[in-house]
Amino acid sequence: MARSSVIVIGAGVAGLSSALEIAERGIGVEIVERGRALGEGSCSWMAGGMLAPWCERATTEPEVAAWGASSIGWWAERFPETVLKGSLVVAQSRDAPELARFAARTERFEWVDGDRIAALEPDLAGRYRRALFFPDEAHLDPRRALAALAGQLQARGVAIRFGVELAPQDAQAEVVVDCRGLAARDALTDLRGVRGEMIVVRSPDVSLQRPVRMLHPRLPLYIVPRGNGLFMIGATMIESERRGPVSVRSAVELLNAAYALHPAFGEAEIVELGADLRPAFPDNLPQLRQSGRVLHANGLFRHGFLLAPTLAQRAADTVSSLLSSETNHADLHQRRRA
Numbered sequence: 001m002a003r004s005s006v007i008v009i010g011a012g013v014a015g016l017s018s019a020l021e022i023a024e025r026g027i028g029v030e031i032v033e034r035g036r037a038l039g040e041g042s043c044s045w046m047a048g049g050m051l052a053p054w055c056e057r058a059t060t061e062p063e064v065a066a067w068g069a070s071s072i073g074w075w076a077e078r079f080p081e082t083v084l085k086g087s088l089v090v091a092q093s094r095d096a097p098e099l100a101r102f103a104a105r106t107e108r109f110e111w112v113d114g115d116r117i118a119a120l121e122p123d124l125a126g127r128y129r130r131a132l133f134f135p136d137e138a139h140l141d142p143r144r145a146l147a148a149l150a151g152q153l154q155a156r157g158v159a160i161r162f163g164v165e166l167a168p169q170d171a172q173a174e175v176v177v178d179c180r181g182l183a184a185r186d187a188l189t190d191l192r193g194v195r196g197e198m199i200v201v202r203s204p205d206v207s208l209q210r211p212v213r214m215l216h217p218r219l220p221l222y223i224v225p226r227g228n229g230l231f232m233i234g235a236t237m238i239e240s241e242r243r244g245p246v247s248v249r250s251a252v253e254l255l256n257a258a259y260a261l262h263p264a265f266g267e268a269e270i271v272e273l274g275a276d277l278r279p280a281f282p283d284n285l286p287q288l289r290q291s292g293r294v295l296h297a298n299g300l301f302r303h304g305f306l307l308a309p310t311l312a313q314r315a316a317d318t319v320s321s322l323l324s325s326e327t328n329h330a331d332l333h334q335r336r337r338a
C-alpha cells in the first residue's frame with residue numbers, strides 16, 4: 001500500500017466522519033474497511049439514527065448534550081435528508097411519573113397536551129394526555145447517512161478500500177486514525193461491548209413524523225420512522241458481549257412497545273431483526289487517545305451519530321497539528337543540513 005498522509009481504519013460512522021473532516025481540511029486521506037461493503041460488520045448499520053442530545057441528557061452525562069447539540073447542524077449540512085422535526089416522549093398512564101422524572105433531568109422541551117400531540121402526530125390522537133416535545137432534535141436514516149458520507153468522500157477523491165483488514169501498527173501513513181469500533185480492544189483494553197438489539201417493521205397503516213420514545217421504568221424504547229412505511233424499533237441495552245441473533249425476550253419487548261404505541265403495529269411485517277455491540281469506555285463517553293502516530297477515536301457507545309461529528313472534528317484537528325509539527329520538524333531538519 002502506497003504511503004499516504006493519513007489512513008483511517010474502519011468505515012463506520014466514526015471512520016467516515018473523521019475522514020471527511022480530515023479531507024475537508026485539505027489533507028490526503030484514505031480509508032480501509034475489512035467489510036466487503038458499507039455497513040458490513042459495522043455497529044453503525046444497526047443504529048436508530050436519533051440526534052437527540054436533550055433526550056439523552058435525561059439519562060447520560062452532561063457532555064453528551066454539550067457535544068451532541070452541534071451534530072444536528074453538521075448532519076443537516078452534509079446529509080440534507082436529516083429530518084429536523086424534533087422528538088416526542090410519551091409514557092403509558094401507569095408510567096406517567098416517569099415523564100415528570102425525565103423532564104426534571106433535562107431541558108429544551110415543551111409539555112404538550114392531547115390536542116398538541118394530535119397536531120404533531122395525528123396517528124397518536126386520543127392515545128396520550130401529556131407528552132414532552134423536544135422541538136430542536138432531529139433524526140436520520142443511518143444507512144443512507146453513511147452512504148452520503150461515503151459519496152462525499154469519493155467525490156473528494158478519498159478512496160475507501162473495502163475487504164482490507166489492517167492493524168494500526170502496519171499502516172503505511174504519517175498518521176493513522178483507528179476507528180475500528182469494538183475491534184480496537186487489542187489497543188484499548190478498557191473498551192467494552194454493550195449489546196443492542198433492534199427490529200425494523202413495515203406498517204403502511206401508521207404514520208409518524210418524528211421519533212417517539214416510550215418511557216418505562218425498566219425498558220425505555222423508541223420508534224424511529226424511516227419513510228416508506230418502515231420503522232426502526234430500538235433498542236435494548238444489555239451489559240453483555242454476547243453476539244448473535246435477537247433473543248425472544250427482547251423481540252417480545254420491542255414489539256410490545258410498538259403495539260402499545262399504536263395497535264396498527266400489530267399488523268406490521270417484520271423486515272429485519274438485528275443486534276450488535278456498542279463500543280463503550282467505562283464512563284460511556286467517547287475518547288480520542290493518541291499513541292505515537294496512531295489516534296484512537298472510539299467509545300461512541302449509544303451516541304454514534306450524535307457524537308461522531310465532535311469526535312471527528314477533534315480527530316481532524318489533532319491530525320492537522322501532528323502533520324504540521326512533522327512538517328516543521330522536517331523543515332528544521334533540512335535547514336540545519338543546508
Ligand SMILES: Cc1cc2nc3c(=O)[nH]c(=O)nc-3n(C[C@H](O)[C@H](O)[C@H](O)COP(=O)(O)OP(=O)(O)OC[C@H]3O[C@@H](n4cnc5c(N)ncnc54)[C@H](O)[C@@H]3O)c2cc1C
Pocket residue numbers: 009010011012013014015032033034035039040041042043044045046047048049050051164165166167179180181182183184195196197198234235236275276277278279297298299300301302303304305306307
Ligand atoms: C441497536 C443499536 C441502536 C443504536 N442507536 C443509535 C442511535 O439511535 N443514535 C446513535 O447516535 N447511535 C446509536 N447506536 C450506537 C452506534 O451505532 C455506535 O455508537 C456506532 O455505530 C459506533 O461507531 P464506530 O464507527 O465506532 O464503530 P463501527 O460502526 O462498528 O465501525 C467500525 C468499523 O471498523 C471496521 N474494522 C474493524 N477492524 C478493522 C480492521 N482491522 N481493518 C479494517 N476495518 C476494520 C469494522 O468492519 C467496522 O465497519 C446504536 C447501536 C445499536 C447496536
